[in-house]
Amino acid sequence: MTDQWVTFSKFGDAELVSLTGEIDLANAGDIGHAIVARINEAGKVLIDLTTVSFLDSAGVRLLDALVGDLLVHGTRTRLVVGERGAARMTLRLCAFREDILTTDLERAAAELT
Amino acid sequence: MTQELRLPWDDDPDDLYEHAPCGYLTTLPDGTIVKVNQTFLAWTGYTRGELVGHRRFRDLLSSGGQIFHETHYAPLLRMQDEVHELAFDMVCADSSTLPTLINSVLSRGPAKEPRAIRTTVFNATERRSYENELLDARKFAEDSERRVKVLQEIVADLAAAPTEAEVAEAVVRAPESAFGAASSSIYLVDQERDLVVAVSSTDPTTGDWEDMPRSSPRAVARVAERGDLHVVGSLTEAKRHFPDLVDNMRRSGRNTVVLLPLTTGPTDEHAGAETLGVLAFSFTGERKLSDGELRVVRLLGQQAGQALDRARLYDDLRRREERAIFLARTTRVLDELHRLVPRARRLVERAVPEIADWARLRLAIGTPGILEDAGGPAPDATLLAQAEQRASVACVPVFPQPGDALDCVVLPLTARGRVLGTLSMRMAPDRRGAEAERIFLIDLADRAGLALENARLYEQERQIARTLQRSLLAGELPGGDPRFALETHYQAAGQDLEVGGDWFDAFLINPDRLAVVVGDVVGRGIDAATTMGQLRSAIRALAGDGVGPARLIEGLDRFVERVETGHMATVAYAEVDLVTGELTYSCAGHLPPLLQAPMGPPEFLLDGRSAALGSKAGDTRRTEHRVPLPAGSRLLLYTDGLIERRTRPIDKGFELLSREFARRRDSPLPGLTGGLADLLVGRDHADDVCLLCLSLGSEERMERSLGADRSHIALLRAELRAWLVAHGIEPETRDAVLLACSEAVANAIEHGYRDDPFGQINVVATVTGDAVEVRVADHGTWQGAVADVARGRGLQLIRESMDQVLIDRGEGTIVTMRRSRETPI
Numbered sequence: 001m002t003d004q005w006v007t008f009s010k011f012g013d014a015e016l017v018s019l020t021g022e023i024d025l026a027n028a029g030d031i032g033h034a035i036v037a038r039i040n041e042a043g044k045v046l047i048d049l050t051t052v053s054f055l056d057s058a059g060v061r062l063l064d065a066l067v068g069d070l071l072v073h074g075t076r077t078r079l080v081v082g083e084r085g086a087a088r089m090t091l092r093l094c095a096f097r098e099d100i101l102t103t104d105l106e107r108a109a110a111e112l113t
Numbered sequence: 114m115t116q117e118l119r120l121p122w123d124d125d126p127d128d129l130y131e132h133a134p135c136g137y138l139t140t141l142p143d144g145t146i147v148k149v150n151q152t153f154l155a156w157t158g159y160t161r162g163e164l165v166g167h168r169r170f171r172d173l174l175s176s177g178g179q180i181f182h183e184t185h186y187a188p189l190l191r192m193q194d195e196v197h198e199l200a201f202d203m204v205c206a207d208s209s210t211l212p213t214l215i216n217s218v219l220s221r222g223p224a225k226e227p228r229a230i231r232t233t234v235f236n237a238t239e240r241r242s243y244e245n246e247l248l249d250a251r252k253f254a255e256d257s258e259r260r261v262k263v264l265q266e267i268v269a270d271l272a273a274a275p276t277e278a279e280v281a282e283a284v285v286r287a288p289e290s291a292f293g294a295a296s297s298s299i300y301l302v303d304q305e306r307d308l309v310v311a312v313s314s315t316d317p318t319t320g321d322w323e324d325m326p327r328s329s330p331r332a333v334a335r336v337a338e339r340g341d342l343h344v345v346g347s348l349t350e351a352k353r354h355f356p357d358l359v360d361n362m363r364r365s366g367r368n369t370v371v372l373l374p375l376t377t378g379p380t381d382e383h384a385g386a387e388t389l390g391v392l393a394f395s396f397t398g399e400r401k402l403s404d405g406e407l408r409v410v411r412l413l414g415q416q417a418g419q420a421l422d423r424a425r426l427y428d429d430l431r432r433r434e435e436r437a438i439f440l441a442r443t444t445r446v447l448d449e450l451h452r453l454v455p456r457a458r459r460l461v462e463r464a465v466p467e468i469a470d471w472a473r474l475r476l477a478i479g480t481p482g483i484l485e486d487a488g489g490p491a492p493d494a495t496l497l498a499q500a501e502q503r504a505s506v507a508c509v510p511v512f513p514q515p516g517d518a519l520d521c522v523v524l525p526l527t528a529r530g531r532v533l534g535t536l537s538m539r540m541a542p543d544r545r546g547a548e549a550e551r552i553f554l555i556d557l558a559d560r561a562g563l564a565l566e567n568a569r570l571y572e573q574e575r576q577i578a579r580t581l582q583r584s585l586l587a588g589e590l591p592g593g594d595p596r597f598a599l600e601t602h603y604q605a606a607g608q609d610l611e612v613g614g615d616w617f618d619a620f621l622i623n624p625d626r627l628a629v630v631v632g633d634v635v636g637r638g639i640d641a642a643t644t645m646g647q648l649r650s651a652i653r654a655l656a657g658d659g660v661g662p663a664r665l666i667e668g669l670d671r672f673v674e675r676v677e678t679g680h681m682a683t684v685a686y687a688e689v690d691l692v693t694g695e696l697t698y699s700c701a702g703h704l705p706p707l708l709q710a711p712m713g714p715p716e717f718l719l720d721g722r723s724a725a726l727g728s729k730a731g732d733t734r735r736t737e738h739r740v741p742l743p744a745g746s747r748l749l750l751y752t753d754g755l756i757e758r759r760t761r762p763i764d765k766g767f768e769l770l771s772r773e774f775a776r777r778r779d780s781p782l783p784g785l786t787g788g789l790a791d792l793l794v795g796r797d798h799a800d801d802v803c804l805l806c807l808s809l810g811s812e813e814r815m816e817r818s819l820g821a822d823r824s825h826i827a828l829l830r831a832e833l834r835a836w837l838v839a840h841g842i843e844p845e846t847r848d849a850v851l852l853a854c855s856e857a858v859a860n861a862i863e864h865g866y867r868d869d870p871f872g873q874i875n876v877v878a879t880v881t882g883d884a885v886e887v888r889v890a891d892h893g894t895w896q897g898a899v900a901d902v903a904r905g906r907g908l909q910l911i912r913e914s915m916d917q918v919l920i921d922r923g924e925g926t927i928v929t930m931r932r933s934r935e936t937p938i
Contacts, residue, residue, distance in 0.1 A: 022827055022830070024823075024826055024827060024830075024855060024859070025823050025826060025855075025859045025862070025863070026823035026824045026826060026827060054830065054848075054851065054852075054855070056852060056855045056856060056859065056907075056910070057856055057859070057906045057907040057909075057910050058859065060906065060910075061906065085848075086848045086851075086852070089845070089848055089849070089852070089914075090852060090910065093852075093909075093910055093913040093914055094906060094909070094910065094913075
């Protein structure tokens with residue numbers, strides 16, 4: 001169902017969640033369920049948003065809830081998002097926590113170790 | 114007169130009398146013997162003294178002879194003076210009888226008074242025994258005639274008995290009528306199961322009714338084994354040779370038992386004769402069977418054996434015929450379905466219940482393979498899996514042996530040397546002629562394998578054709594030019610049909626001239642897909658500056674002269690001058706394009722028409738027609754699958770298409786063609802559907818209305834994005850406007866139409882020299898929108914990304930947003 005927007009893999013010892021395409025009110029809920037079902041037990045999570053071409057408030061809500069849950073469970077996490085682009089714009093407009101945003105996957109992984 | 118020859122020795126007359134080759138008696142008229150010769154004395158053992166003067170001729174006769182003497186001999190002699198060839202039995206001195214023939218002559222005196230009787234006696238011993246033999250022979254002939262008659266009746270019955278059971282019934286009645294037997298029973302040899310089975314009896318209280326192995330020591334099994342007739346003449350004989358008979362004989366009061374093997378040929382020619390059964394019959398009292406009877410008994414055995422053989426062949430034939438019909442029907446019904454899974458399903462449904470009570474087909478085709486079950490209960494899964502494995506690896510059928518835990522046959526299904534899978538079935542345990550059954554099952558497996566392989570190849574070809582078609586249709590269409598936008602839709606036929614030859618294409622002839630095509634090749638499958646690809650390429654090759662639609666289609670006519678499969682293909686071809694907005698089009702046998710100008714109702718473009726490609730009978734003078742396309746026009750090309758339906762006249766189809774196209778004039782272009790296809794043909798349609806919609810010119814003002822459905826937001830965004838790009842809006846402003854517009858529409862759906870899934874949202878976007886303005890209007894009520902934290906974030910985003918935001922709540926809500934151009938965020 002959500003395979004076109006979200007895929008899972010490993011980056012080092014971290015679970016890598018790669019999001020792509022347009023994330024909006026129509027698909028954010030399903031994507032959220034797919035991610036939660038997958039990263040339940042992970043110790044480190046990287047969420048890659050570099051190829052997300054659109055992110056709306058529902059997408060922000062999803063990321064907000066996700067990061068909140070992970071932090072509560074002590075899971076260390078980073079969001080990878082480009083310097084520019086739609087996703088960065090939306091996150092910036094929402095004043096998303098800058099401390100967990102990174103522009104580079106390598107660096108994000110390094111920050112978690 | 115002949116003169117007497119003189120003998121070389123002296124013939125003494127006395128000696129001649131005494132030792133003549135016949136007896137001589139001379140008696141007085143009252144029969145008293147007065148003279149007798151030596152020959153007579155020697156034959157009868159009397160002395161001369163015992164006879165002469167002491168006995169009368171009649172005293173020497175048997176009692177019957179004496180009566181005959183009184184009634185015939187004496188009167189005849191007295192009347193005729195002589196008698197000839199009268200048969201008398203003489204009673205000899207030792208009381209034995211001597212069969213004789215008598216001639217007598219009565220001699221008379223001068224006064225004609227009887228004086229003496231002269232009698233010659235001929236020894237008739239030989240002659241009499243010969244006569245007896247004749248009588249015996251006649252009796253024998255009569256007896257055997259009676260038996261033969263009985264036998265003939267039985268043979269006639271046997272000939273009319275088509276089954277083993279009926280043969281057995283006819284045979285078991287024979288011994289009573291032919292030989293006077295008290296009762297009889299028949300046993301048949303079951304070679305497949307290695308048993309001798311009792312099947313019928315005239316007196317079921319006698320005999321033993323349990324099946325016995327052919328190797329059993331019991332009398333019936335022994336006789337079946339040896340193939341020889343056995344007559345057990347008495348209890349004593351039974352005790353010695355077949356002790357198992359004794360109890361039964363005693364109990365049922367039988368003294369003689371005949372055990373007759375039923376053989377396919379004479380039993381003395383063991384080589385070719387097969388014993389198919391045993392007929393046992395018994396007599397009360399010790400009954401000796403004559404040679405003649407024994408011959409008939411043997412003959413009965415052969416006749417019955419041959420009848421059984423015939424019945425078995427007939428049974429086999431009938432069974433084979435049933436099987437052949439089953440195989441033929443199965444092949445036929447499998448052929449009716451082309452696709453693999455339905456064909457697999459039908460195979461197990463054929464097997465159950467007609468030949469099996471449970472069947473499973475497992476095919477190692479694709480992942481995870483195909484599994485079809487029918488009937489039940491299913492056997493043990495582990496044992497079955499092992500048998501399936503064995504059958505697949507060795508490629509030999511697994512037949513259950515008596516006592517096997519798995520009572521199923523497992524047949525490997527092969528085709529072209531490859532094992533496709535297995536067919537497992539549990540069949541009735543009946544199975545006489547199991548060998549024939551095996552041949553049948555192997556035949557079934559062969560046919561099923563072939564049918565499934567063909568279905569697999571069909572799937573494969575279908576897949577190839579689909580892939581080919583998809584890859585051809587998936588080619589890059591021109592885009593990124595703000596002067597036009599394209600939307601296409603291809604929908605394959607439902608109902609498991611092969612791919613059709615519908616296609617669309619769009620390409621730029623030069624930077625200012627766009628060509629759009631929709632076409633339809635006759636036929637289906639890989640040929641149609643290939644031809645479609647060829648025509649598509651041919652059109653791209655033929656198109657050029659100054660060619661135009663009519664000449665291009667003339668070129669296609671020449672092309673299909675060489676590509677036979679392209680005959681009667683239809684094409685709608687149009688070129689658009691992106692500078693002047695002029696459309697030039699031509700339709701070769703294709704349905705007319707539908708044009709929706711920004712104002713007014715849509716119209717079908719009915720000019721520029723001619724016959725299908727390569728048409729012999731149609732008008733192939735290719736023409737083209739020009740119409741101006743105002744900015745904001747939409748042109749729809751489509752194939753006949755869109756409007757032709759069996760349940761609806763084509764006029765209705767045109768009418769419906771026109772109406773629905775008009776109704777969607779304000780809908781976002783993305784999703785438009787798919788929506789039309791859904792509405793006009795639905796899911797289960799018999800033809801492929803292909804649509805291409807060209808939207809021309811960028812409207813200064815984009816007006817769209819969409820339903821309260823979350824999935825529509827992305828469609829609107831796509832079109833708005835293209836529209837913004839067409840107006841040269843810089844990326845940051847574009848993204849900000851897209852975000853704000855999305856949030857506003859989301860708010861309308863989430864709040865305005867929370868309780869109304871059919872609500873409409875109107876979006877109007879305008880571009881001016883210094884700003885972009887978007888207005889989103891709904892007719893719902895934004896209850897608690899601002900209080901909702903989530904939606905609050907949406908409103909916050911709108912405010913953050915736009916320069917000015919006005920929210921007007923009256924009859925519904927209107928959000929007006931404006932953002933200045935070239936303003937960095």
